[in-house]
Amino acid sequence: MSRFRLLWVALLGLGLVRCTVPSLEDLWREKGFCAVGDEDCGMLRIRVDAQGFVPGCLRITARDGDRDAVLSMSIPYRGTERAGRTLTQGFSPPKDWGLGVTVTVDGFEQGCDGAAVANQQLGFVLREGDISDLAFLLRATDADGDGFVSAATHGSDCDDANPAINPAATELCNFQDDNCNGVRDEGIPVGETCIASNGCTGSNTCGENGAVVCFAGPIVQYAWADEDQDGYGDTSRGQVPVCTTELPSNRLPLSAPHNDCDDSRASVHPGLPELCNRMDDNCSGDTDEGFNVGTVCADSQTQCVGLFECDPSGNRTYCKPNSAPPTWYPDDDLDSYGAPDGGIASCARPDEGFVPQSGDCDDGNPFIHVSAPELCDEQDNNCDSLVDENGVCVGGVPSWDTRVPAGDGISLHAASVYGDGGVWVVGEDSTRMVKTPGSKVFSVLPGACTDGASPQSLLSVWAHPQTGVAFIGRDQGKLIVQTPESANCTPRTLLSSSSATVMGLQGVLADGGVDIHGVVTDTAKGNGGTFLWNGGLTTISIKTINTTQFRGVYGISPQVMFAVGGSVSSSIYRYDPDLGFWRADGTAPSGASLNAVHVVNPKLAYAVGTRGTLLRWNGAWSPVSGFNSPDANLTGVLAFGTHSIYVTSDDGCIYRYDGASWRVVRCAASVYGIAGNRPDDIWAVGRFGQVTHYPGWPQ
Known part of the structure; x- marks a missing residue:
């Protein structure tokens, strides 16, 4: 017995003495x-x-x-x-x-x-x-x-x-139950029709080693395969065996044509016209020949570059653009925001009247569109369905506030705005007054604008939009230059006719200076005329136009500038900057003389006159429908778009059109002039020294 075993027995005995150990x-x-x-x-x-x-x-x-x-x-x-x-x-x-x-x-x-x-x-x-x-x-x-x-x-x-x-x-084709499921040869197509290795039709049977074999009769003759039965044999398969004396419908005799390049389609074989369908219909070896498929083109509707593709009819091609064209929206008021409807998908801009973004809830007013600043003008400028929100009307409810800064014994004939809130007003008795930007009151300038004892009538004014210098036209053939600090009515520039009355002035900034177009009426000579003034003192020559006495001129550039007048019938002239003279506009309707004109943008202008005449120009002049005041002598017009028009009259009324209807917004003393560069800063002047401001007097 080993020492380890003896030790274990001894320990076990000792353990039995002292405690019970599990067996x-x-x-x-x-x-x-x-x-x-x-x-x-x-x-x-x-x-x-x-x-x-x-x-x-x-x-x-x-x-x-x-x-x-x-x-x-x-x-x-x-x-x-x-x-x-x-x-x-x-x-x-x-x-x-x-x-x-x-x-x-x-x-x-x-x-x-x-x-x-x-x-x-x-x-x-x-x-x-x-x-x-x-x-x-x-x-x-x-x-x-x-x-x-x-x-x-x-x-x-x-x-x-x-x-x-x-x-x-695995179940084999051997007529016995290999997998002991009680069924023989399950899933094996024994007895089904098949094509044997010799090309003859037969039926499946079991061969050696459990293989499925196709058993068929002997070959009788050879023929061309014609599976689509279009009369043309399959050129790729060659001669195929036939196991019957009579040829089946999908086989052709060896004398038949056998150059069919697609024997699965009866619509494809030699002699057929080629279609545009990405197939070789006539077996010429080419696809869609004559249709230029894949060549560069420009789509006629969208003007987008693309490639010619087959039309579904197969008889023609169409130009498929390489990418989806952007949408252009009509922008009649030229505020860079298009109307939500009427968009045109095109890679090229349809014309200058289209922009790549919509968001204009009123395409007849350039001060109304998405993200436009809200103005105090009784309009929803930012298209959020709210009017005059965010406290824009400092003076309360918008109104046409009238005051008499220079006394009530004179008539005021014209006004011209400049800068951000500046305005000049001129009238009888050499009246010249100016409200500078930021000011709440007018300053009346001293001095009589005459060489004699009688003060003269000042009938027209144009203020430089940046400097605020006023260029003023008066009777007796003279022009005057004034600043807000002028202490007298000088300097003066002579016209070539001392009997000419300057009825209108319109300046254009040019080469660091100004070109001021003026029109006159010469009652002594019974005619009218035009002139061009650079603001200097050299005598200005008048170009006489015998048939017309002018009453107003307005333009936004030399290319778009009109002069109006006439004694018994309307007369409209347009400036030709290339030739440097005024050309009669043959589209002007007859029947009334015209008193004022206002150009809105390069595509839109308005003119007014006697007998309630209100004309619109959008390439040609025509009466504005919806305006009906046949007895009114209309004296002035201010427009920001087709849906934002203001017309003044000799009977003291101011008419306003907001895109929905015409309404009278003010009726008092006669109004002779109206000016403004935005709907919340409009000035009207007239009889009894009255000066009217909308939407209230400057606060």
């Missing part, structure tokens, strides 16, 4: 079944052998003889190192079991599921402190050794003499 049997009974392969464990050594087959799995079940307690374990067998040997499995009944147990061993074909193909049950009474053996022998038949037990011994192998036949086998 090995107690430890076994805590486990029940021992670990698989541990043959030195357990009170009962269960030994299992198999005869006639090799189980895929073994299941051992132990039951307490005194009650229904059960323990079970499954042990893989075939394919492990235990296969072919006696399997020994240790077991001890738990401490709460009796010593009488019943053991059942089940053997399975494959895994431990389904039904067992063999089993045996034995009972045994164990003895404490003893180790017993219990032998089992499972019998089943696997004669062909394919791992599946014969159906005759409760297995699933339907032919235990052939290892190629079992439930795991």
Whole structure:
């Protein structure tokens, strides 16, 4: 006995004296079944052998003889190192079991599921402190050794003499049930029509080694294949065999044409007209010849560059743009925001009247569009459905506030705005007054604008938009230059006719200076005329126009400038900057003389006159529909767009159009002039020295 063993026995004896140590049997009974392969464990050594087959799995079940307690374990067998040997499995009944147990061993074909193909049950009474053996022998038949037990011994192998036949086998074409599912040759097209290797039609049958073969009769003749039956044989397949004396409908005699390049389409064969469909319709070897498919083009509607593509009809091409075109929106008021409707998809801008963004809820007023600043003008300027919000009306509700800065004994004839809030006003008795930007009151300048004793009438004024210098026209053929600081009515410039009255002035900034276009009426000579003044003192020559007495001039550039007048009928002239003279506009309607004109933008202008005449120019002059005051003598017009127009009259009324309707906004003393560069800064002047401002007097 080794020293280690002696030491262990001594320690065990000492332990028995001092305390109780669990026995090995107690430890076994805590486990029940021992670990698989541990043959030195357990009170009962269960030994299992198999005869006639090799189980895929073994299941051992132990039951307490005194009650229904059960323990079970499954042990893989075939394919492990235990296969072919006696399997020994240790077991001890738990401490709460009796010593009488019943053991059942089940053997399975494959895994431990389904039904067992063999089993045996034995009972045994164990003895404490003893180790017993219990032998089992499972019998089943696997004669062909394919791992599946014969159906005759409760297995699933339907032919235990052939290892190629079992439930795991692949079904072959051999007229037998290879996979033991009760059906022969399932999923195999036996008997179906087929084409044999010689090209003849036959039927499928089973050949050697389970292969499917097509059996057909002998070749009788050769022909051309014509599967689309268009009368042209398939050039790619060559001569094909036919197994009948009579040719089928999809075969042609060898004398027939056989140059069909697509035998799947009857619409494709030599001699047909070529279509635009990405196919070689006439078998010429080319596709869509004559249609220029893929070449660069410009779409006629969108002006976008693209490539020619086939039209769905196949008879023509169309230009497919390379990218989606942007949308352009009509912008009649030229505020760079287009109306939400009427958009045109185009790569090129349709014309100058279109812009790439919409957002204009009123395309007749340039002061109304999305993101526009809100003004005090009784309009929704920023298209948010609110009017005059955010406290823009400093003086309260908008009104036409009238005051008399220079006394009520004179008539005021003209006004001209400049800068941000500046305005000049001129009239009878040499009246010149100015409100500078930021000021709330007018300054009346001193001095009589005459060489004699009688003050003269000042009938026209144009203020430099940046400097505020005023260029003034008067009767008796003179021009005057004034600043807000002028202490007298000089300097003065003479016209070539001392009887000419300057009825209108319009300046244009040019080369660091100004070009001022003027119009006159010469009652002494019974005619009118025009002149061009640079603001200097040199005598200005008048270009006489015998048939017209002018009353007004207005323009935004030399290219868009009109002069109006007439004694008994309307007369309109337009300046030609290339030739340097005024040309009569033949589109002016007759019937009334004209008093004033206002140019809104390069595409829009308005003119007014006697008999309630209101004309609009958008390339040609025509009456404005909707305005109805046939007896009024209209004296002035101011417009910001087709939906924002102001007209003054000799009877003292001011008419306003907001895009929806005309209405009278003020009626008092006669109004002779109106000016403004935005809807919330409008000045009107007239009889009795009255000066009116909208939307209220400057605060």
